Amino acid sequence: MAARRLRREIIAALAAKTLALVFLYALFFSPSHQPRIDGQSAAAHLAGETPGDIR
Amino acid sequence: MIDPQAVDLSRLQFGLTALYHFLFVPLTLGLSVLLAIMESVYVMTGRAIWRAMTLYWGLLFGINFAMGVATGITMEFQFGTNWAYYAHYVGDIFGAPLAIEGLMAFFLEATFVGLFFFGWDRMSRVGHLTVTCLLALGTNLSALWILIANGWMQHPVGASFNPQSMRMELTSFYDVFFNPVAQDKFVHTVSAGYVTGSMFVLSVSAWFLLQGRNREFAKRSMTVAASFGLASALSVVVLGDESGYTVSQNQKMKLAVIEAMWETQTPPASFTVFGFPDTQARVTHLALRVPWATGLIATRSLDQAVPGVDNLVADNEKRVAGGIVAYGAIDKLRANPKDAAAQAQLAAHAGDLGYGLLLKRYTDKVVDATPAQIHQAALDTVPDVLPLFWSFRFMVGLGFYFIALFALFFWLSAKRRLDSHPAYLRLALWSLPLPWVAAELGWFVAEYGRQPWTIDGVLPTYLSVSSISAGSVITSLAGFVLFYSTLAVVEIYLMVKYIRLGPEGSGVNG
Numbered sequence: 393m394a395a396r397r398l399r400r401e402i403i404a405a406l407a408a409k410t411l412a413l414v415f416l417y418a419l420f421f422s423p424s425h426q427p428r429i430d431g432q433s434a435a436a437h438l439a440g441e442t443p444g445d446i447r
Numbered sequence: 448m449i450d451p452q453a454v455d456l457s458r459l460q461f462g463l464t465a466l467y468h469f470l471f472v473p474l475t476l477g478l479s480v481l482l483a484i485m486e487s488v489y490v491m492t493g494r495a496i497w498r499a500m501t502l503y504w505g506l507l508f509g510i511n512f513a514m515g516v517a518t519g520i521t522m523e524f525q526f527g528t529n530w531a532y533y534a535h536y537v538g539d540i541f542g543a544p545l546a547i548e549g550l551m552a553f554f555l556e557a558t559f560v561g562l563f564f565f566g567w568d569r570m571s572r573v574g575h576l577t578v579t580c581l582l583a584l585g586t587n588l589s590a591l592w593i594l595i596a597n598g599w600m601q602h603p604v605g606a607s608f609n610p611q612s613m614r615m616e617l618t619s620f621y622d623v624f625f626n627p628v629a630q631d632k633f634v635h636t637v638s639a640g641y642v643t644g645s646m647f648v649l650s651v652s653a654w655f656l657l658q659g660r661n662r663e664f665a666k667r668s669m670t671v672a673a674s675f676g677l678a679s680a681l682s683v684v685v686l687g688d689e690s691g692y693t694v695s696q697n698q699k700m701k702l703a704v705i706e707a708m709w710e711t712q713t714p715p716a717s718f719t720v721f722g723f724p725d726t727q728a729r730v731t732h733l734a735l736r737v738p739w740a741t742g743l744i745a746t747r748s749l750d751q752a753v754p755g756v757d758n759l760v761a762d763n764e765k766r767v768a769g770g771i772v773a774y775g776a777i778d779k780l781r782a783n784p785k786d787a788a789a790q791a792q793l794a795a796h797a798g799d800l801g802y803g804l805l806l807k808r809y810t811d812k813v814v815d816a817t818p819a820q821i822h823q824a825a826l827d828t829v830p831d832v833l834p835l836f837w838s839f840r841f842m843v844g845l846g847f848y849f850i851a852l853f854a855l856f857f858w859l860s861a862k863r864r865l866d867s868h869p870a871y872l873r874l875a876l877w878s879l880p881l882p883w884v885a886a887e888l889g890w891f892v893a894e895y896g897r898q899p900w901t902i903d904g905v906l907p908t909y910l911s912v913s914s915i916s917a918g919s920v921i922t923s924l925a926g927f928v929l930f931y932s933t934l935a936v937v938e939i940y941l942m943v944k945y946i947r948l949g950p951e952g953s954g955v956n957g
Contacts, residue, residue, distance in 0.1 A: 401941060402509070405514065405941075409514075412933075413517060416521065416923070420919070420923035421524035423527075427913045427914065429535040434536065435781060437910065438613060
């Protein structure tokens with residue numbers, strides 16, 4: 393009985409956690425929130441190259 | 448332009464999510480091995496009480512696993528959003544162990560968790576014991592791959608910088624895997640997890656005895672916890688000593704700051720057990736020192752010096768100057784990849800490139816940095832002394848306390864007097880949170896002591912953060928705090944509920 397109740401509680405907690413993680417991801421971390429970094433933008437950031445310098 | 452507030456908030460967000468996640472990890476690590484020990488005794492003796500112990504502690508393990516699983520994924524969310532330059536610069540190396548952890552170790556662990564809970568009536572005793580052992584192995588393998596990734600951040604090996612792609616690229620997976628820092632961190636961390644699991648079993652069992660219930664169950668559980676806990680606590684200290692040695696070889700500034708050692712001492716250096724570091728006067732007041740100890744731990748010798756903070760700053764000024772040469776060479780190589788002179792310059796000073804990048808905080812024209820800027824960049828290589836000094840001492844003090852506590856209960860168990868001293872039982876009960884405190888302090892010492900770098904000596908934290916607004920980080924940070932706090936409340940609620948129910952109320956009496 394207790395084991396069945398625990399199983400229900402854990403499934404509910406896991407479902408709520410999954411929803412919360414999906415919500416956090418969609419709201420703050422989805423691809424639209426991620427800057428695109430490549431060699432050129434890294435060079436601009438780290439080496440201070442201006443776009444004209446970037447090859 | 449980089450927003451310093453966004454940098455600090457991104458660090459706070461990542462640090463908090465790591466600390467929250469690490470509340471679940473050590474208990475999973477420790478309980479998985481304790482389950483394998485208890486079930487082994489069950490298989491060898493056939494006595495039902497050992498089956499009940501495996502089932503009950505397994506049930507509490509299951510609650511912790513369910514609450515903790517996937518809580519680390521939020522850190523991976525942040526790599527792409529808050530730490531995009533970091534992800535670009537070192538993703539080629541750092542990403543591999545993370546991916547292997549997810550693909551191999553985590554799935555191994557998750558598969559055997561399922562078999563552990565649902566396989567009791569479907570497998571032979573030996574078959575189920577094998578599953579439990581593989582569950583413990585999978586759990587520990589997860590930790591291994593994460594600590595290989597983290598060890599690389601502390602001591603980057605097996606990689607080189609490519610000026611064309613502007614990133615570090617993997618040259619030797621063997622070196623990354625067998626990185627001595629990663630190996631030391633792994634054994635030290637999993638041992639700390641075993642201490643946590645043992646303390647959990649000891650404390651909950653002490654509560655049962657104080658309540659006068661489940662006496663045989665509790666006493667057997669305490670015997671296992673005290674024995675395994677004592678061995679693990681001794682391992683933590685011995686392996687911590689080994690970590691001290693590797694830190695002294697690879698992160699000299701971290702060691703000097705932990706010791707608040709301002710100047711290089713005449714070898715062998717003493718260890719400051721207690722004192723009040725004065726960061727302005729650069730002395731440690733009322734210092735209680737153990738002669739030779741730091742020298743022996745850090746150099747394994749009596750005649751080698753352990754460099755002090757001020758001496759390391761002077762050395763780092765030279766490395767910043769070398770970094771300027773490397774930085775200039777990269778500019779030339781990006782304009783002409785075949786420039787032989789620039790290639791030679793970069794080869795000679797590649798190890799100092801990160802130190803040159805420290806100047807980006809003060810000037811966009813790194814190659815024209817002034818002596819004052821170079822000096823300031825060298826001073827930046829010193830992490831804050833007070834948080835590291837005190838965190839380390841609390842962690843070490845707790846480590847020795849665990850040895851004493853487990854030794855006491857080991858002795859009581861040998862004398863069959865586990866339930867004869869309520870005061871000792873209360874001590875065990877109230878010691879329950881301390882392994883988590885020690886583990887979090889250890890994590891803090893490792894990560895805060897690495898500052899100002901994300902990758903030690905290679906990439907400054909300041910340059911690792913994406914160009915994002917402080918406001919967006921505050922909002923996501925608030926979301927994380929709410930998420931993790933809720934999880935912690937649910938975990939504690941379920942744990943307390945099923946501890947109160949005990950083995951018989953939870954329906955696992957064997």
